Amino acid sequence: MNPFTDNTAESVASIGETALIERVREWLGPCVPPSPEGMGDDCAVTEPKANLITCDSLIYGKHFDKDCLPELAGEKLLKRNVSDIAAMGGLPANAVVAMFLPATTSLAWVEGFCKGLSRAAERFSARIVGGDIAESEAPFIAATLTLTGRARKPLLRGTAKAGDVLFVSGPLGCSIDGHHLTFEPRVEQGMFLSFLPEVSSCMDLSDGLGKDLPSLCGAKLAASLNIDELPPSAETLANADGDPEAILRHILCDGEDYELAFTVSAEAADSFEESWNDRFGAPPFRIGTIVARDGDGPQLLDAATGKALEYKGYEHLRQA
Ligand SMILES: [Mg+2]
Helix, strand or coil: CCCECCCHHHEHHHCHHHHHHHHHHHHHHHHCCCCCCCECECCCCCCCCCCEEEEEEEEECCCECCCCCHHHHHHHHHHHHHHHHHHCCCEEEEEEEEEEECCCEEHHHHHHHHHHHHHHHHHCCCEEEEEEEEECCCCCCEEEEEEEEECCCCCCCCCCCCCCEEEECCCECCHHHCHHHHCCCCHHHHHHHHCCCCEEEEEECCCCHHHHHHHHHCCCEEEEECHHHCCECHHHHHHHCCCHHHHHHHHHHCCCCCCEEEEECHHHHHHHHHHHHHHHCCCCEEEEEEEECCCCCCCEEECCCCCECCCCCCCCCCCC
């Protein structure tokens, strides 16, 4: 949906900030608790148990466009944050949302966006307890959401050991052809992992395996990948048309898969696979092993040849 309108009577400018905030509260519906736990005071009063906090944004022209339903954009903003909480083995708790809207933004677009946000918040048991609306210059629409969460035993990056087995929770690549809007944050999987002592590290894949795995490994380790075991998404298979090089590139370089990548101690890897299978009805994808890094050598290796895999994921702000 085109978020802008030439008809002032249908735009956010027709009602102004104060009335818009009231509408937003209405559209967000039951995920907004009453004051003082929700909107209405200078701050929201929250329970003291949250031990996770994360923040992610959605920008028009970058993460969604005019062909995207505003409901899906709203859902995506919440789900991106939920995915980060899931990666730490947590459950979502409270969110604040800041919106940057030009005066020509249509009310119908903001309504759809809020309803999508609300739908996702209800599904993942997050409460929207406050936020901010600021005026921006067209065509800059953006929203930033900050989400807290609770994890009994947070999973971290950089805590794997050489010899650990590397897994991913689902197929990868070509999210731009569909699942960047419809993905499911792996909350149950993250919780499941966080209670198992054999799980040594975890993260969610937002920028592609090629960029994300080095940060899962930390500076002293590298990931040795079994290329044949890397799981392509249906979109990747359709796009690559049987070209193995294209499949590999999509799997390693495409962002926004929002699957989990995690490591498990080698002794426990087989029994872990069974218990994951019992819990989720399908095995996880075992894609390689964690090895010691050779000095400041490559952090992504082909297990079959021992050679570096020269693929990088998506890095923001990098032009060359
Ligand atoms: Mg993340």
